[in-house]
Amino acid sequence: MKASARNQLVGKVTDIRIGAVTVEVTVGLKGGGTIVSAITKESADALGVKKGDDVIALIKAPSITIVKDFGGYRLSARNQLKGTVKRIQTGAVNSEVIVELSGGDSVAAIITNESVESMGLCEGDTACAVVKAGSIILGVKA
Template sequence: MKASARNQLFGKVTDIRTGAVTVEVTIGLKGGDTLVSSITIESAQSLGIKNGDEVLALIKAPFITVVKDFGGYRLSARNQLKGTVKRIEKGAVNSEVVIELAGGDSVAGIITNESVESMGLREGDTASAVFKAGSVILGVKA
């Protein structure tokens, strides 16, 4: 499959929680990290998602917030994947920051050059890719 979403993570469904309107799907990644996707009940039924299924999680890079230091704050975003800054590619206005996770997966975020500088973000730093569960699109093999 080809997709425009920069982040394409494969994992296994470890939990499904159905609410009134949405379904929360927890996915285990190969390095032990987990991510959560919030999709509509209709989408979950259409995809036929069940525990143990292999899924593809798609997250667009602009939906990723890069956090170097939480400063004692907790965030409402369910997904907070901690890793090592593998690469920072600066553009005219924005930078692509690639964070390598424990299992070898990478997550790329697009942030402003000003943010890179104000955080003092450098390759090799520890940082987290933070994103809301509603930003995660799921795919399954047909």
């Protein structure tokens, strides 16, 4: 698949929770991690997604927040993918931060240079790539 979303994580549907308006789809990733996507019931029906299906999760890089230190706080965003900062590419205003996850997947985030500096973020640091469930688009093979 060719898509503008930098992050394309392949996995298998491990759970589906149907709500009044949305469906929460849990996807198992390589390395044992999971992510949850919240999609509309209409989208879930159109995709025909079911437990055991292979899916691809698409996440735009600007939708990912990088957290180096939670400072004792917990976040409402349930997708918190822990990994190692593999690369930081600094631009004029923003930086691309690549976080390598267990199992070999990696995610790219676009954050401000100011955020990189204020966190003291460096290659090799442990960090979490955080993304809200509603920012994850699912795809299935036709």
